[in-house]
Amino acid sequence: MARHSEEDAGMAKAPPAARQRKKKPKENKTRTVHANILHDCAKGEENPNRHYANNKIKTTKYTVLSFLPKNLFEQFHRFANVYFVFIALLNFVPVVNAFQPELALAPVVFILSVTAIKDLWEDYRRHRSDKEINHMDCLVYSRAERRYVEKYWKEVRVGDFIRLRCNELLPADVLLLSSSDPDRLCHIETATLDGETNLKQRQVVRSFYDLDCEFDPLKYNSIIECEKPNNDLNRFRGYIIHRSGRRDALYKENLLLRGCTIRNTEEAVGIVIYAGHETKAMLNNNGPRYKRSKLERQMNVDVFWCVIILLVMCLFAAVGHGLWMFQYGDNRPVFDVLSPEGTNLSPIMSAIYLFLTMIIVFQVLIPISLFVSIEIVKICQVYFIHQDMDLYDEETDSHLQCRALNITEDLGQMQYIFSDKTGTLTENKMVFRRCTVAGVEYSHDANARRLAMYQEMDSEEEECMSHGGTLPRRDSVTSHQSARVVLRSQSTKSHRRTGSRAEAKRASILSKHTAFSSPMEKDITPDPKLLDKVNDCSSQMDFMRFHSQPMSQLPSDLSDIIDFFIALTICNTVVVSSPNQPRHKVTLTCSGQKHQFGQTSVRSKRDHLWTGLHNDVLPQLHSRLPGCSSLLSSPSAESTLTKLHEEQPSGGLEQVFSPIPPSYDGKASWNLEEGELRYEAESPDEAALVYAARAYKCSLVGRLPDQVIVELPHLGKLSFELLHTLGFDSTRKRMSVVVRHPLTDQITVYTKGADSVIMDLIKPPDTARKFHLCLFLSFSKKIVCRTQHYLNLYAADGLRTLCIAKKILSKEEYACWLQRHLAAETAIQGREELLFESALRLETNLHLLGATGIEDRLQDGVPETIASLRKAGLQIWVLTGDKQETAVNIAYACKLLDPEEELLTLNEACALLLEESLHYIQSTPFLVHRLGLVIDGRTLAYALDKSLEDKFLAVARSCRSVLCCRSTPLQKSMVVKLVRNKLKVMTLAIGDGANDVSMIQVADVGVGISGQEGMQAVMASDFALPRFRYLQKLLLVHGHWCYSRLANMILYFFYKNAMFVALIFWYQFYCGFSGSAMIDQWYLIFFNLMFSAFPQLITGTLDKDVSAETLQQLPQLYVNGQNSEEYKPYMFWMNMIDAFYQSLVCFFIPYFAYADSDVDLFTWGTPITTLALFTILLHLGTETKTWTWMNWMSIAFSIALFFTVALCYNASCPACYSPSNPYWTMQRLLQEPLFYLLCFITPIAALLPRFFYRACQGTLFPSPVQLGRQLDKLPADIRRNILSLSRVKVGSPLCPKLPFLSLAKLWSWLDAHFLLVAGSGNIEVCF
């Protein structure tokens, strides 16, 4: 049910291209398109279309000329860059300069140019792909030559007629005017836009329907008026005005969007409506999102503190300098040099100048390379996450995608998870399980049995495959079938009886063994009773038709049954396709084009195409070519496929839609044809229902815009005239079709929808919903009541329920409704609202036919994942659109709700209730962790009200899990927003469908599941996962690592810079606060950029505090990141204090060692630099938890680099590098024993306190993470024992005989944090 919710606010963003034309004749609200061929020259002044953008796209940001200014301008948007440039420029002012101006520019220029080169490269890639796309070919009608000629895409203009062939990419948004398809249809695949691989039908504009001959552009003389370009893929409104003055409405069904691929249609002709940047695809194409992570926000606060520290230090030095100057009075000492002009500066003036000088000297305190380093480390982290094999899904050949590059560390700090249910926790592979028709339940036991057996088979088969067997799936199924039936059927039955907890257990068992794409959802074993009835019924109907009796004589229960199946078959938007159709005739050029397009618009496009191929086609290949299937490599598979299609006659289409009603010959031929048909649905439950109906021989054979062909047993193919389709939307929660019944010739409305909605619309509307009243009600009411009863049962089994209803309209009623409906359809303004009201008018007084129960299986490992995420201290809320009972049962199945915990159900909208529950919670503080809250949409809408949201949150907070059912997409995002803003917590939203998009966008981290429901959620997300269970490793391992690495690196950066700068600060006390530095300016400037840069990058990228295994087995360690324990505000200050201490040591040991000696300024400064480098590296060493060869190498490299650079620099030029002029300094130092003695003692003395503290902490009060590391070091078997013990241990009092003290601490810690006390059973607080 993937439908775009209308609250998309993204439309406001018009591209620059659209705004450029300011001299528009008038500010129309619509766009008028004339055909170009009516005017002589496409580019002439007279062309009314000349104001519209042409089809040339340009996604590059820069041109050769504008690159430098524009790129610099963009880079200066980052405040830090402005600051550094300002400081570098300050150096050019002679009175304040501290360094050689050119040298001071070096780091800034370096940083800016690195970014500029990166930008340039990206822009060049964009330019190349633009060029390729602009130079693709398409056929455009030329008036001069009176035929279609090949043109480049970029030459296509609005108003051009273009001819499209099968498998071609659409160059622009095109209004479909003609199609070679006899039904005036055109199929497109929209994978590049939304990732959905199912085919969609587009129709020729209505007024061009009845063209008997080929469309001739020269005869076209209509004018199209439509809305302005916008980015809403699911909306297109306008009308076409013919010369005769007739107006015809245009819908999105008439528009072919740029980037889609034409399928199943040999040729189509259309007129370009939007081109180039104004196409919907391009308007939707906005770049990656930029988010700022929590850690970075925290870091910015500390950068701000650094600025304050800097200013304080500068101010201190300035005042000191003023006083120093003042003490000499007018008698200037010989070493106080006058200004170059020979004038004497007053102490105050020179203090002011010095303040600026000191800002330059101390600039290193604001780490210039920090931002660059963080970006580098994040890119590396993203790379490693991408490379993780555990996050790779074999089935779909997809792995995790990081779409937002800069919030990896947020993954380690999540506190709340908001999850969608369908498709996220469950497979979203719908399987028809049970149904109720006319109040009679058909339990489909055989089907259930067979399903259970499939699961058995799948696990069996996996074993087979792993042992080298190449048996195709179906073979293995049949060969094992008989052996297993009895055993499995018994166990399934026994499970079925024992309510929800058993169901939960069963679901978790099932979820382990189900393969992702098994044929089970297509093959349904019909319930024998029902099958009999269907046969009976249809044969009766056949008989009646034969004797031309009116159909109304059919017994009502039988007619209900046949109507039920007709409704299942018709009431949907399923597209029928057969493998014979040229859908997958993938040619190489075509896929190449798609690849290029994918680069600009949808990155994952190609992947998805492949997914589609593997999923849809390969199983069929397997069945046809047993033996060689699994040995095929992908390219050969493709080519085989192409051949296969070519060999087969392309007459499938005609066969299926042949006008001759085929006689019902018997099963053999029928089965043969059945195998060829495939149903492609927008939502999987639609397909499940159609497949279910097919199992009862009531199969959908073809769907055209105005008719549906259904094959019924005994009756053969029947064609239902399709009058209207009122599509599904999330507010109505139902869809309807209006058809003319071919047998009764009645106008019938079939409605399918959520039971809560349908039940309210059943005639008579006052039907009571309480079960016990049933006995006193009439027969039809009894059916309703019984159905409701079964619906409740289905929901209790965790099945998704749908109600099917119908309504027969009299001709007059229909005419009346039709009139108003047509008015609504042609309206341009407010059409949606009018159509909505029109639908409401139709869907009343329905007659209930029956209900279905569809199973949506849990994904693999969902209960385990939820359990371990829960252990990790994450609050998990499930927000679903499903009905309450279903949701509750799924929640039990996936261990979200515990049978032992108390369930708080809020179903009535009243403030009193919230208060009552709040009171209840507060009165029983001990139960706090064992509450589960279930709230439905109506109550939720109420609870989200401003006045009540605080109370709602208070209740929700004290519950262990929260389940919101029947919630709309908007409500989902409101809940997330509420929790995020009010509780100030980090939120993660995970979902797979379009209805989760708003929630994903609102949350701090949005995760999309690239599952069944297209790619909209993935497009909006920051991370895209193939399966839900990968969330566990993503958060617990990668999140933890990323957070701890980055937090440690940032802290280290602050420390490093502060320590280095403080050295110079101490020196000011000994140089009259004159801003002098004993460290050579080259060292000073390149210290951060070169000498100490690599080890921290390596550590920031590779350091692992705890191993992945332990992190996953002890999810409790995740709390570390949630509480920001690696980087707390006080840690910044502790680091600063440590930095100042270490710099004191590094300064004063050389100071005293060289006191009153003949050492000169830079010969004294060089050892200090060296000591600082050693100390900084050693500090990093104490903070590094895992030493790989890369860590060793980077440290060795840093030291070697420093000495090499120093030696070369000191030997290079005897008369350069004023003022330090360090000729031969390092060489001389290396000959002095004193230098080595200093290098030995200083780093050790500097790091002594930190090292001692770490050692004490490691023994006396180790953090859980440290305990985890100790656990890591134990031999594998002991560790396994302990961990398995921990699973048992959690919840029980601490065992006094635990062998390890540190582990005993761990357990006590675990217990303290995750107290799970055995509690009483469910108590319904209110109902």
Added chain:
Amino acid sequence: MMASSYSAKDEDGHITVSGPGGGTLRNKKPENTAFKQQRLPAWQPILTAGTVLPAFFIIGLIFIPIGIGLYVTSNNIKEFEIDYTGDDTSSPCYNCAQNFSWNNTKSCTCIIPFQLDQPYESNVFMYYGLSNFYQNHRRYVKSRDDSQLNGNIDSLKKPSKECEPYASVDNKPIAPCGAIANSMFNDTLKLFYNDPNGTSVPILLTSTGIAWWTDKHVKFRNPGGNNANLTAVFQGTVKPVNWHRPVYELDTDPENNGFINEDFIVWMRTAALPTFRKLYRIIQKNNNMAPTLPRGNYTLVVDYNYPVRSFEGRKRMILSTISWMGGKNPFLGIAYITVGSVCFFLGVVLLVIHHKYGNRNNSANISN
């Protein structure tokens, strides 16, 4: 030093995916390498009292002997220091100090007697020391032209901007330019040994070999290469304002004159701290039997030219022998002893902690 163990998790690091068709169809599967799966073999030290303890003891045991050695070495160095600033009325230089300024051309001489209690055996280094003299002032440090000092003719005629305002006088370039050169120390110190028999024997002071070799031979060059006639070379330049003699009259020895005068070179190496000493002369040990400076009375004769009273500076003359680790400085020895003792003490503390809180953990590890 610390608990170390290489985790052996990379065993499965290079297993290639094999099996029927498994790996070939999956083109996007990440590679299973130790690096990409973040399983590089690694040393994982855990800092606890038990593991860190030996490191502390080892450091203590190494540092304390080194410290003692350094301390003893430093104490064996003989050093004698005499302050001749003359701001005290009793000082022989009081008169000179009182009425002296940069403008005086006539030098004032003062005679300071002193006594050495010990004989100085090896070569004796004679330093002059200045206090409160900020040679490290930022603008002072910059005020020089290295290329002029390196003998560049162009820089000689047109000194660098950095030398301002000591670059030129009346449009004539100053050689050597800049504030450092301008403020060069120009006291002359002479040493006499008062023989017990009453005669005053002048002591031979060597004025070469006091600068860095690289400075004397590479960094500092007279303009015009080996042109012996320095007067001609420096034609057209003027002496620094505070100097009494032009640069080419600093010494009579042509190898120690002009820019390569060693007193000048030594001065140009700006001191790191406001209290500093600079090597002035070396008293070579001339025969193996007699000490270089025997015990007894000496006289220091000072040509008092250098005013320091305006900034409350002090001037000293220092006689010192040196060892392999330089001049007399007990600090490093004390520092080593202190750090070593602290480490040792902390080691003991850790031992206690370890025994009290960590040993059960340890023994349990062994018993399992």
